[in-house]
Amino acid sequence: MSVSGGVDKSKDNKMELSNWAPEHSDALREFLAKGMSHSEAARAINSRFNTFYTRSAALGRARRLGLGADDRLQPSMPTKPADLHDIGEPRASESRASALVWPVPLFKAIKPLKLRCAAIEPRHISLTELESGDCRYPYGGDEESDVITFCGHPRRPGSAYCTPHFHLSRNPVVPSDHAVSTALLRMLETA
Template sequence: MSDFDWNDERISALRKMWSEGLSATQIAARLGGASRNAVLGKVHRLRLQDRAPGCAPKPKTERIATRKKLQLARPPKPTVKPLVGQAQFARKKPDPVKVAEVKSIELRPAPIDMPKPLLTALIDLGRTDCRWPVEGEKSHMLFCGHPAQPESSYCAGHHRLSVGAGTRSERLAIPSKLMVA
């Protein structure tokens, strides 16, 4: 918090300067010790909206026209020529013939042999039972109940469902991992 106190004298000065059309930054500088945000906050709390004529923001069409004039006034950007040897790093479009020759490898998980859920209540589940919710809501939820995999809350079938296919980069990394191993 700032050490600036809003007394009656400063509030009347704020009202006067705000109605004259001074900006919050200018008012803060003249009051001394107040920040721009402190002035804007006080203006908001006092609900001071009326401003002097001529200090209202420009209509949008004027701002766009001004911006276009500034863009036209700028000198054109110089074109950059590639350095010697950079041409070899330029991206080339793939050869359609070679692309057609590449066979797409589609990795699909092996079919999951899902056991029929035992429909066990949470209170009846053991420490190593599958906690995959099967049906019900809130306190009436029933779970799979089959033996869970080591270091997992789910049986083998539900564990595979919970892991998912992974990200694209993870899926693409699988063949390279197989080649390394």
């Protein structure tokens, strides 16, 4: 008994778990028994009771009531294993699906890239030992346990790298469309 004198329905298994009125649930059972789809049943309930249930609400309520899912949506399971002659040519319905399968790419052996090197021997300084004027070109870190060190030679003005690493980090084959000459930079710096 609850404080108000009524029966406590929290332990009652047949308690309504949503805002579906019992007459709405009965109508849902009736419409589904007639063979209506969940969306058709929801529209019929909405027109009869002036409600706004969706197909998803009708489907969820039917499942909670133990009416199960729509049998038309369940895939049919084969009753016997496929014979070898059944595996041969695809059926007309399967030919469309097989046309949508992406082809498996062929992978060719890739030659490792030859890395460019700077004509400078790095000092291999740790991050904590770097000073403000030191080159920050990184070395190591190729493997997970590799320690990363830095070049540490004096930096080029206006760059985080020394001159050899500055040129190494630029593509010498294809000049940039937006390349600015050093003479223009000097003119801007003096202005």
